[in-house]
Amino acid sequence: MAELYAVRMDVAxxxxxxxxxxxxxxxxxxxxxxxWQRSGHWKSIRRCVGEYANLSIFEVEGNAQLHEILWGLPLLAYTTITVTPLAQHPSDIAAG
Amino acid sequence: MAELYAVRMDVAxxxxxxxxxxxxxxxxxxxxxxxWQRSGHWKSIRRCVGEYANLSIFEVEGNAQLHEILWGLPLLAYTTITVTPLAQHPSDIAAG
Amino acid sequence: MAELYAVRMDVAxxxxxxxxxxxxxxxxxxxxxxxWQRSGHWKSIRRCVGEYANLSIFEVEGNAQLHEILWGLPLLAYTTITVTPLAQHPSDIAAG
Amino acid sequence: MAELYAVRMDVAxxxxxxxxxxxxxxxxxxxxxxxWQRSGHWKSIRRCVGEYANLSIFEVEGNAQLHEILWGLPLLAYTTITVTPLAQHPSDIAAG
Amino acid sequence: MAELYAVRMDVAxxxxxxxxxxxxxxxxxxxxxxxWQRSGHWKSIRRCVGEYANLSIFEVEGNAQLHEILWGLPLLAYTTITVTPLAQHPSDIAAG
Amino acid sequence: MAELYAVRMDVAxxxxxxxxxxxxxxxxxxxxxxxWQRSGHWKSIRRCVGEYANLSIFEVEGNAQLHEILWGLPLLAYTTITVTPLAQHPSDIAAG
Amino acid sequence: MAELYAVRMDVAxxxxxxxxxxxxxxxxxxxxxxxWQRSGHWKSIRRCVGEYANLSIFEVEGNAQLHEILWGLPLLAYTTITVTPLAQHPSDIAAG
Amino acid sequence: MAELYAVRMDVAxxxxxxxxxxxxxxxxxxxxxxxWQRSGHWKSIRRCVGEYANLSIFEVEGNAQLHEILWGLPLLAYTTITVTPLAQHPSDIAAG
Amino acid sequence: MAELYAVRMDVAxxxxxxxxxxxxxxxxxxxxxxxWQRSGHWKSIRRCVGEYANLSIFEVEGNAQLHEILWGLPLLAYTTITVTPLAQHPSDIAAG
Amino acid sequence: MAELYAVRMDVAxxxxxxxxxxxxxxxxxxxxxxxWQRSGHWKSIRRCVGEYANLSIFEVEGNAQLHEILWGLPLLAYTTITVTPLAQHPSDIAAG
Known part of the structure; x- marks a missing residue:
């Protein structure tokens, strides 16, 4: 079972x-x-324009794996992390 | 040329x-x-868990088209919208 | 696999x-x-002193089930919800 | 008489x-x-996913003992602490 | 054992x-x-100048009694309440 | 004529x-x-539980004397000060 | 002895x-x-440009009189009030 | 002498x-x-994408005229206004 | 033509x-x-009680002169500045 | 197709x-x-009065070019950047 999260990382x-x-x-x-992108767990990473920040989507087993990945970031000590758990939206055309 | 934006919509x-x-x-x-999802411009819509909110990704021609799409939302009068312009991240494996 | 979340609910x-x-x-x-408490998924609910608010701990299958439970709250339309995904802490004596 | 508190600790x-x-x-x-966990006063400690932070529940004699425990934290000088006093919630199934 | 709390009430x-x-x-x-003032539990109530607000000090048995008193306020539905648990300060001349 | 103020001091x-x-x-x-406590002007000082902070009540001649006292604090350079001027509350049983 | 206060009033x-x-x-x-301006206690009132707000300076006997004046404002129920107690500044050329 | 201001208007x-x-x-x-645009005083008005808001530049005689123009807005009662006074920037190529 | 501004300076x-x-x-x-006080442009400077801050009123030719004065402050690198442009208030008894 | 953005830069x-x-x-x-001003892409730069900040308007190909320009700022490491994407406003007299 795959869980989705949006993660914003602000680096200083x-x-x-x-x-x-x-x-x-x-x-x-x-x-x-x-x-982690190649493993399929870090599904996307995009630059927030003009900011030392990215907005990423993760697809992982759950909270523990997400924490493990984020905790291992080489820039972690300089990064503020905001996690938003995601679920399927009823308007998503992929929802069938 | 396609432009990417993250848009968070909070509905009240x-x-x-x-x-x-x-x-x-x-x-x-x-x-x-x-x-708009079928047109390819509203690339994804995901529910923020526990909140009357979604995080969406748009791929449009530019600022004007994004505004036109958001301005037409039937729930617009009840929605607070936060727009983050996105660009390719240098760590993106798709960046070649 | 059980996932833990802290959820604060502020009612107005x-x-x-x-x-x-x-x-x-x-x-x-x-x-x-x-x-939901009897099902074991809403593990605890405690009153925040002097506030129309509670701090609850949920143990569910994942993001989707947490959203489903919160979305069904009869007071949802009057409630502001803040979700914090949790993981095991390395100092937890239960961590072995 | 035991008093309950939720304490969030953000470490920098x-x-x-x-x-x-x-x-x-x-x-x-x-x-x-x-x-303190073994003493039964620090009832639980959980990691906030992706953050150098924990959410803990304390069960102590009262304000003075809670302060004494928190004041003794070796990381205190690097920690921002938020205390929420808790009481029994009327919906708690343990409330009888 | 008496517990002290500062409580600010903002009325709208x-x-x-x-x-x-x-x-x-x-x-x-x-x-x-x-x-409650006559009972000795609501030790003081003072007006915040120019605001529909007061700063009060409570001396009660603990979290549960404080919540019970605040929950019974006739203006509760119009009041935002902020609770700060207090303990003896080492510089207090009454600390002996 | 004595003036009352609540002062919160956060030390870093x-x-x-x-x-x-x-x-x-x-x-x-x-x-x-x-x-200053012995002079009767610093009427009370209490620890905010778990925080390097205190909530104090001052009874002084007016703004100038309060500023003079606070400005002389040996920890002033490390302290954030929040001043709330107070007045008698109409519900105060001491109001006669 | 006259006390000075800056008061900002935001009207809605x-x-x-x-x-x-x-x-x-x-x-x-x-x-x-x-x-109150004619009495000399409401020393000045100025419009904050583009806002339904004013910044005023009061010179009164102390906290109690300031509260009494503000509490009597006919627009009080629609006004958010912010009070800043003032004292003489050491760089003031009027300080002698 | 012409004065420049940036004004953001958020309409609700x-x-x-x-x-x-x-x-x-x-x-x-x-x-x-x-x-006012035709008069040359409301130099530009631009839509903030996805928001019921605009960012405008005004060139007026001074604070009083800016206030007079904004105060006359038919939507004023529904608008939150933020004013930023502007001056010539030393890096401006028009600065000569 | 003289323009008025309120300026708050917070020094750290x-x-x-x-x-x-x-x-x-x-x-x-x-x-x-x-x-600048003697020139008549820095009309008043008052200490915010208990804070390393002042609230000042300036009367200058316009935005450019105000910026020039503030930019020259010897403490500028340690100061956070908040500017509020002011205009005559219709309730001002000096408004005639 | 040219895209417009307002960018505020706060330097520390x-x-x-x-x-x-x-x-x-x-x-x-x-x-x-x-x-970049001479290239026509950095359309204007104005000083925010009293602040080490500017408000600029950019006209670029899109998000990627805006990011490239901002990312190259020599002061970037000391600058907080806020980007607001802009579109034509229906009240703009230039809208025809």
Missing amino acids: LPPDLDPAARADLLAREKAYSQE | LPPDLDPAARADLLAREKAYSQE | LPPDLDPAARADLLAREKAYSQE | LPPDLDPAARADLLAREKAYSQE | LPPDLDPAARADLLAREKAYSQE | LPPDLDPAARADLLAREKAYSQE | LPPDLDPAARADLLAREKAYSQE | LPPDLDPAARADLLAREKAYSQE | LPPDLDPAARADLLAREKAYSQE | LPPDLDPAARADLLAREKAYSQE
Whole structure:
């Protein structure tokens, strides 16, 4: 049984972060995100225009797996996370 | 060129709305949403769990078309709308 | 697999609601809540002191079932609902 | 006479905290929490999904004991605490 | 064992309330408050200057009794209540 | 003529403050508070449970004296202060 | 001894208020304000541009008199009031 | 001397407004806006996508004229207005 | 033509600012403020009781001059500024 | 097809930024802004009076180009950005 969640991530990196440390963090964040995207659990990630933020959709087994994925984000210490659990909408044409 | 937007709609129907008027409004809202879903412009609609709210993704020509679609919602007078313009995220595996 | 959620419900009944309609609503809300408590899905309900509000814990199959239960609340039209998905905490002594 | 409270704790550890100091803090926080859980006063602790936060239920003698427990948290200097006093809800099936 | 709480009450009476009903409500609120003041449980009530609000201190057995007193306020349906549990402060000269 | 004010003080000490400097600050804050309590102007100070905050009542000559007292707090640079001017409430049994 | 306060008043008149009742309310509010302005206690009243709001300065005996004046406003039931107690500023050239 | 202001107007029309009254209000609002646009004082008006709101730029003699124009809006009783005074920006290429 | 504005300034000086640098900043801020007060443009400055904040009234040529004055504040980098444009109020007895 | 957006930028530079680094940042920000102004995409930039903030209007191909421009701002790491997508308003005299 797959559960859906919308997750908004707002990132605040300190401007004086060491450039190499910063590049390393961003590379690891990208790799981590893409690994979960390929698994099918991180269904989409989109940039919020003009903000260091993304809106993502996750499809996971449930609360525990979602927490595990988010907890492992390399940028977690710099990220504010907002989780919205989702369910099928009665107007969804896919609802049959 | 297709533009993406996340739109959250929070609905507040007065509890004492006439039941027939209410049923009519909801039926028209559903039909309107499904018509735009079938057109491909209202890409997804999902219920926010426990709330009279949905999180939708739109793919439209631009700001004007998005406004036209939202302005035509039968429930518009009872709906608070929050629009977030979206762009491709550099970590998106679809970014090539 | 059981999922846990904290749900806060803030109720705002209009002061001029017809007393009989009000009594009926409250009786139905209580019966509905107790039915789900007996099922084991509405694990606890506690009054927030001095407020027309409760803090409840739900243990359900997932997002869809939680939404179905909340959507059926007789007082729903007068209630603001805040959902927090929960997971096991590493400091929980029950975590083994 | 036992008093119930819901307590939400939001933790904000500085990203550049010394790893050893951090590990020590977390170990002490866990031990402290588990000691109070075993006493029966910290009735439950649950992770808020995706957030460095927990929602806990305390059953203590009263305001003074709750404050004493929270004031002793090893992570207190990094934690924002929100306290909600609770009482029995009339719909609670345990209310007899 | 006596517990202390600060309670702020913000009242919002509809301007078009029937004057007789309004006068009756206010008279009953005053009598109710004074009855609890005389019992020693509603220790103080002070007007917040320029606002239809008061800041009160309660000394009661615990959460349940505080809720019972507040729940019985004749103006409750028009009142927003904020509860802050209090404990002895280490700088209090009465702390010995 | 004595004026009453409720003052809430929220303290945020940096976690890495030098322990000796911290102990000195707290000792001076306590002595300062107790001196004003003994003068009768700082009528009460109570801990907000679980928070590094207090709710105090001041009885002073007026705005200028209240500002002078608060401005002298040794912890002022770390404190957020909220002032609520108070007046006698018509329901106060002491109102005669 | 004169005390100073800044008071912001935000007025929200219902659009469907009876025009004669509205005109009467506004005339009484103006007369009431001007009476207190002439007494010297309502030192200034200025319109916040584009808003149904004013920012006023009062010079009164203290909290009780300020409350009495504000409580008597004919538009009080439609007005949200924010009070800021003021004191002499050390940079004020009038401070000598 | 011309002064610039950004003004955001958020309109909230009651859903049950009489359709003829509504149409009349909207027609008068449009005529009023266009009259001031033609005068050159209401420099631009743009729709905020998906919201019953606009963002406008005014170029007027000063605060008094801006207030006079906004105060005359036929929809004023249903409109929340936010004013931001503007000045020339040093990066403006028109700054010479 | 003189324009009026209310300006609230909230200052947040870092507690560990070098005492000499701090004293120099405050002396320059005071001199700067008094120079503009003597010019008649900074009409009044009053302390918000218990807060590192002031409420000031400015009478200037317009937006540009107000910005120029505020931009030159020696404490600007530590100050949050809120500007409210003012106009004559119809109830002002000075309105004739 | 050109899309319009209002963008508010609030800048927070650390007061202890190295003066040369600061001057360099500001010079690069100005050059970057003027380059985009000359391209016609950054249609206007205006100072919000008394604030380290501007309100700008952009006319770009769509969400992606707006994000690209904002993402390249030399001051981005110190800037909070708020984007409002705009569409033609039916009252706009330019709407024909």
